[in-house]
Amino acid sequence: MAHGHMIPTVDMARLFARRGVKATIVSTPLNAPLCSKTIERDRQLGLDISIHIIKFPSAEAGLPEGCENLSSIPSPDMLPNFLKAIGMLQQPLEQLLEECHPSCLVADMLFPWATEAANKLRIPRLFFNGTGGFMTHCGWNSTLEGVTAGVPMVTWPLGAEQFCNKKLITDVLKIGIGVGAQEWSRYEKKIIVRKEDIEKAIIQLMVGEEAEEIRNRARVLKEMARRATKEGGSSYSDLTAFLEEL
Known part of the structure; x- marks a missing residue:
C-alpha cells in the first residue's frame, strides 16, 4: 500500500x-x-x-x-x-x-x-518496531519526542539552541551520535556535512557494542519519561503545581 x-x-x-x-x-x-x-x-x-x-x-x-x-x-x-x-x-x-x-x-x-x-x-x-533511530535537528520538541520514543538519535543541529540540545543528547545523555555539524546554516547552499560523515554516524548508531549501549540508555530514559508523566511522577506533579499556582 x-x-x-x-x-x-x-x-x-x-x-x-x-x-x-x-x-x-x-x-x-x-x-x-x-x-x-x-x-x-x-x-x-x-x-x-x-x-x-x-x-x-x-x-x-x-x-x-x-x-x-x-x-x-x-x-x-x-x-x-x-x-x-x-x-x-x-x-x-x-x-x-x-x-x-x-x-x-x-x-x-x-x-x-x-x-x-x-x-x-x-x-x-x-510485531516488530521498525524504527531503529531518529535523525533530528535537535529542536527541543524533537529531542523530547526522541527520548520518550526510546530510540537513539543521529543529531544534525541547524541553529538556535539546537547545538546545546545536541550536546545534551550526545555528551550528557549519550543516546545519540552527531554528524559533525559545527555551524549555523539553513538557507546557504554550501557543504556543511559530508555524506561520508552521515554514513559513519548511522553505522555507529546501528552496529556494534557502542550502538547497543546507546540503545540501552535510550530505553532506560524512555521508561523514566513514562514514569514522570504518571500520577505521582515529576512531570505530573509539576503540572499540578503550575495549575495550583494559577
Missing part, C-alpha cells in the same frame, strides 16, 4: 523462504507487480514463495479505480477513503487465513486490524 512499507515486508518474506519456510505475500492487483519480478527470481531458485492477490475495494471506498497505493491518491482529502479501503480488506484476508491456516502472520502498521484477524483464528502475529 506504500513503497516504504512494502519493501521490508517483502524482504522479511524472502528471508523466511530462504530458511525453508513457505511464504505467501498478500497483495492487490496494482501493488503485486512492484515485487513480482523479485519473487519470480526467488521461485526460479527453488524458494517456496508466492504472491496471493486480493481485490482492493477502491470504488467501494469512494476512490478512483486503480487507486491502490498511497502514491496514487489524487489528493490528501482522499486519505480517509484510502484508510477505509484498507479496513475493508479485513474480511477477504480472514477468509484467506481460514483457507490457508498459516503458522504466522506478519502485518504492517497500516493494518492494525490484523491482530484481531489473527486472534480469531489463533494465528501468531509477528
